[in-house]
Amino acid sequence: MTVLSVRHVTTYDYKRPVRFGEHRIMFRPRDSYDQRLISSDLVITPEPRRIRWLHDVFGNCVAIASFAGEAKQLRFDTTIVLDHTPSNVPDYSIEDYARAYPFTYGAEEMPDLSRLIERQYLDPEHKIDSWVRRFLRSGRATDTGQLLMTMTYAIKESFTYTHRHERGTQDPLTTLNSTKGTCRDFAVLMMEAVRSLGLAARFVSGYLHVPNDAIDTHVGGGNTHAWCQVYLPGAGWVEFDPTNGIVGNRDLIRVAVARDPRQALPLSGTFYGAGEDNLGMTVAVDVREMRTAMALDGASELEPVISEAVDAPMRSALTVA
Structure with a gap:
């Protein structure tokens, strides 16, 4: 068994304050016999008006965040700790x-x-x-x-x-x-x-x-x-x-x-504004064993993931690399 921590920070930046539509978030790992979730913390800035949780058709855990007001930045910061039981050689108990x-x-x-x-x-x-x-x-x-x-x-x-x-x-x-x-x-x-x-x-x-x-x-x-x-x-x-x-x-x-x-998009949502308002998105993910302290703040950012510009409401989505 290995105890792993995951710190996942996604930040959207805009030229001027914009309004946000709903954002769909899939950051919470699936509990199973080979990985057990110990804790999960999600901090969204600005604070959403409402967060509701659901299981989708595949049983994935999904959070839907709704917002009020305007802001020049939208940040999702999640920290996860889980027990992970690695399998180096899969158990091929095939019929x-x-x-x-x-x-x-x-x-x-x-x-x-x-x-x-x-x-x-x-x-x-x-x-x-x-x-x-x-x-x-x-x-x-x-x-x-x-x-x-x-x-x-x-x-x-x-x-x-x-x-x-x-x-x-x-x-x-x-x-x-x-x-x-x-x-x-x-x-x-x-x-x-x-x-x-x-x-x-x-x-x-x-x-x-x-x-x-x-x-x-x-x-x-x-x-x-x-x-x-x-x-x-x-x-x-x-x-x-x-x-x-x-x-x-x-x-x-x-x-x-x-x-x-x-x-299975990790993060997707909309904002209301002009295409040129979108300055892009930065993503940083840090996965390590618990004996090592996490420190993403102040670290150099990864290459930005730029969301596609379309007519308002603007759509943006984080896709896996």
Whole structure:
């Protein structure tokens, strides 16, 4: 067991005072057998008129903040402490019938998994299908666990991680052709790849812990992070982080799961004003073991994430890097 702390600060700045619409916040981690939330503190400046909490269709914890008045800055400062039980080697207690691919999910599971198996992107030349076939044994069954682990490591080793601050994700064909992308792009590529095999996959947003001995191997720290889960009968939802080649939950803190990345935005909302009023957004995320004190205040800011300018009310959203 490891006790981890997360400090996540997001600040929106404006040229002149603006009014704020509702903001949707997904910062609170999901409680589970492998991560237990000890405390969570959210401070919003200016203080919202109202905060209401809800669970969305996926069971994620969501806060909706409503505001009154105007301000030149909007700041979200959250501090989380949780017990995290890392799994370096995932427990592949897969049902016998699913140990080798291909297999078919049971009839009782298919109604709930069907939307998570559907392809989300067009692949007219079957490039993703062709890429996936390289991980299959020709003419014979392929070990399911080995198939997914090999695909995870292949993305880490063959693709280049880059920062991109625009909203949304790349089409997986763009990621495949360019062999570069962000963590959310790699997650979407792997989801689309395993869905092409008839397996259920979902998007995960959260945080990445970068221990001192993993500084040279982990990328994506200092911001929100993204990976995917694949449903394996008997083992359940198993974590795969193709950005870092992580299989299992080691160093991964789950906040939200969703069928589509757009359903798992950490922070989104509106402001009322002109496009030029928006000076941008800064994000700083600090994840560490509790024995190390947190100190984000005064630290150098990360590269700003600029929200898209549209007609009033203005929309802005924080997406995972």
